[in-house]
Amino acid sequence: MTVFAYRNGILHAEDAALTAIADAVGTPFYCYSTAALRANWAAFAGAFAGQDVGVCYAVKANSNLAVIRTFAEQGAGADVVSEGEMRRALAAGVPPERIVFSGVGKTRDEMRAALSAGIFQLNVESIPELEALSEVASGMGVTADIAFRVNPDVDAKTHAKIATGKKENKFGIDYDHARDVYARAAALPGVRPVAIAVHIGSQLTDLAPFRAAFLRVADLLHVLRTDGHDIRRLDLGGGLGIRYKDEALPSPADYAAMVTSITGNLGCHVTLEPGRTLVGNAGVLVARTIYVKQGLHRQFLIVDAAMNDLIRPALYDSYHGIRPVVEAASDATTVPMDVVGPVCESGDTFALQRPLPPMAAGDLVAFDSAGAYGAVMSSGYNTRPLIPEVMxxxxxxxxxxxxxRIEDILAAERMPGWL
Structure with a gap:
């Protein structure tokens, strides 16, 4: 579904011209399409229709309340990794019984908050965390349904900074230690091990790593049941990629068929936690050109968005399509440009030698596929105000x-009494 398209020479989000939004809210800004969010949800969740599958949106991909509520209205649960994300999900209307709390370093306060809210499941990632949760839950007089996140030592073949399923990564219980860990949990008060969880990384464009990881989980399930554990749920995480450039992607239907072929006869409720695949291509970042600078060897397009607004290119060397909001003439000659921001860092670079039509100061540009890990990873570096999000x-x-306002940013700080 193409919701960001040119109409009469102007790039639109659905039926709204991005030029009109820029005039109303200023630049830079993020813009999300409700139609795209709903279509992405329907494609993913619809692929599992009629199956015992719960789809929990991974809030870390884009935690805006309006985005979460859009999915909640479609029946989504939420996968959260902090108390703040859990409270966002609840505030947006996600029922607590559809919330999974993941994360490698949950604090005791976060555990108490999750147990008080009555969420569906906590995913435990270490023995110390297990013991802390047992202590907290016992003290509250409740029993927590838990999964252990198992590290299957599967190479997701994605960027090293978003791979999470190899034995050298910080996440989860080593696969070979899983039986001992489940036995330990069964002996502790306040916890009930009912599930196995796995998540091997993000932006996967091949089903083979998923298949390898899920087959290991299925093997473990049989072993744990033989050991006497009542494992009735599988949490298979997220990670399905999106198209940023020219990636060849499996469809949600292909993904669903693979999951079902492995889990369909296991008698388990399956939880899936898509994030990027639901929101990534449902958003753009719109910026305005400040200057076009002609260097000795290259031309620079300096825009008013910066690495603090969209850090993915600086952090991951990631690619985002860039196009003018006012469509270039069909016969326009492109020029290779470095697209950069105003932050005083060489890393504040969005693209190197990107072919673009001639641009001038004041022209608007749109960064495609910016709905995931854009606004949610932004910061106030250089005392740059966080940019608006528009739906x-x-x-x-x-x-x-x-x-x-900058005045509000400054007002949030306090001067010590000796100054």
């Missing part, structure tokens, strides 16, 4: 996170 629904648009 479009047809021809209507609304600011769903406003741009703070």
């Amino acid at each position: 479009v629904n047809g021809a209507d648009f609304a600011v769903i996170r406003p741009r703070p």
Whole structure:
């Protein structure tokens, strides 16, 4: 579904012109399409229709309340990794019984908050965390349904910084230690091991690593049941990739068929936790050109967005399509440009030698596929205010996170008494 398309020479989000949004809210800003969010949800969740599968949106991909509520209205649960994300999910209308709390370093306070809320499941990643949860739950007089996140030592063949399923990664219980860990949990009060969890990474474009990991989980399930554990759930995580450039991707239907071929006869409820695949291509970042700078050897397009607004290119060397908001003439000659921001870092670079039509100061550009890990990873570096997030629904648009004033940023700080 193409929701970001040119109409009469102007790039639109659904029926709203990005030029009109820029005039109303200023630049830079993030823009999300309600139609794209709903279509992505329907494609993914619909592929599992009629099966005992719960789809929990991975809030870390984009934690805006309006985004979460859009999915909650479609029946989504939430996968959270902090108390803050859990409270966002609850505030957006996700029922607690559809919330899974993941994460390698949950604090006791976060455990208490999750247990008080009555969430569906906590995913435990170490013996010390297990013992802490047992202590907290026993003290509260409750029993926590838990999964152990098992590290299957499977190479996701994705970027090293978003791979999580190899034995050298910090995540999960080593596969070979799983039987001992489940036995330890069965002997502790306040915890009930009912599930196995796995998540091997993000932006996977091949089903083979998923298959390898899920087959290891299925083997472990049989072993644990033989040991006497009542394992009735499988949490298979997320990680399905999106198209940023020209990636060849499996469809949600292909993914669902693979999952079902492995888990369909295991008698388990399956939880899936998509994030990027639901929101990544449902958003763009719109920026305005400040200057076009002609260097000795290359031309620079300096825009008002920066690495603090979209850090993925600096952090992961990631690719985002870049196009003018006002469509270039069909016969326009492209020029290789370095697209950069105003932050005083060489890493504040979005693209090197990207072919673009001639640009001038004041021109708007859109960064594609910016709905995931864009706004949610932004910061106030250089005392740059966080940029607005806008949601479009047809021809209507609304600011769903406003741009703070610099006065408000300064007012949040306190001077010590000796100054």
